[in-house]
Amino acid sequence: MERVSAKKHLGQHFLTDLNIAEDIAKAVSGHRGVKQVLEIGPGMGVLTDFLLQQEWDLHLIDIDKESIVYLNKKYPLLKDKIISGDFLRYDFGEVFDTPFIIAGNFPYNISSQIFFKVLAEKDKVTEVVCMLQKEVAQRIASPHGNKSYGILSVFLQAYYDIEYLMTVPPTVFDPPPKVNSGVIRLKRNEVEKLDCNEKLFFRVVKQGFSTRRKTLRNALKSLGLSDSMKEDPMLDLRAEQLDVASFVLLTNKLESSWKE
Template identity: 55%
Template sequence: MKKNYGKKGPAKGRRTKYEETQGEVRAKKYLGQHFLRDEDVASKIADTLTYKGYDHVLEIGPGMGVLTKYLLKKEIDVQVIEIDTESVVYLQENYPVLEGKIHEKDFLKYDVSEIFGMDEFAIIGNFPYNISTQIVFKMLELRNYIPEFSGMFQKEVAQRICEKEGSKAYGILSVLVQAFYEAEYLFTVPPTVFDPPPKVDSGVLRLTRKADFSLPCDERLFFRVVKTAFQQRRKTLRNSLKIFDLPEDIKEDSIFGLRPEQLSTARFIELTQIIEPHAV
């Protein structure tokens, strides 16, 4: 499992204490790599997807393939995307069945339609802590093509994504993801199953796209309203949404007297519908 804590690499020719050899791939501090070494956990993560209603799965950051080997047992097309050249070489040498299916790319910058065209596909992986939320935001951009998504995050991030209104952990990710997907926190993974171990627990979640995932409001405005509201989450919506320059009579609606964490996804949609006729 890779956790990306920063872009700067170690000095050339030097090995840090984190660059421990496991098999043929070193865990690299500059990539923030933490290799999952528990086969039972890997198998359990592979089983989080249903593999129904689509023909392809994309694994992000397979490393040495501890999860990949269990995905390959499923009756589905498995493709992997990996930024670490050493891991790519390892996968090519040890998983010949993946020939032509290993993509040495940065998922956040890559156009996955080059792999799948217009076909739907699921995403799975042990995601780097540092870019996990960015992966989720890109998944949301691709939601028309992704009916299922599952994987491992820092525990508090996984919980935040699945959180409901009324909690301090409830925020932008919670609302935006749950507008389009059913979110389930599945299980917690301790640091001891990684080499080297991270300093915090990890959490595995599953997102299942809703049967009707279109919104009855302007979707771009919905994203803007949610993000603007939570930028000043301690304020009421009457104050945090001043940027929309709404008429005073509109702001008399009781919904504007609430703080963002008090609104469910459905109520954020309602709020967007109220603002929409007046939004610039």
């Protein structure tokens, strides 16, 4: 079969190192006994081959029409499980009525959007094993107090246990990207709902990091802090200094101060 041409506008960089592909596939643990796996952007199936060896109930989704044609020829037995479509807009209820795992070599240009979609589907997505730009991978896995810690770190760590697994050099891709890649694994934790107003929590986190060099007192000013809340010592900190539990506490304090 002819090779699929990598398309810059889709952020495609095809992995060529079989050992790394095998390591990524082996990192899929089947968290909570889940057997269904959705691979995002399989391209020419380098990772797919190793996922199939592990006998997952595998589905593939790719927005690239050329890849879809290639995959249908390469994997005739997966014909009914190869989805031509945009992961970001896809209604997973059409395919998965039970929990599933996400795996893949994520396009750099939409990796953050993919994770916001994962958050929206967090009650179904039990595990994510993926490769993406190293900087983004480190940010997601970063503990609080680190400069790379940010909005996505807090949101994902609220609902997932996250591990940074390995760094992958540009030389193992065709075409090679200009940056290193990182592989991470997320496993759904036991938190069904945060112990606070979740809508307000997301707002507080976003606002807190909007001016990350400033203290939370300044960053959260637009939320309308009460006089008593303005004196709270938590607001002397910067957003990057708070872990998930601290953001939950801060959210509850803010909501309580408005009710006083």
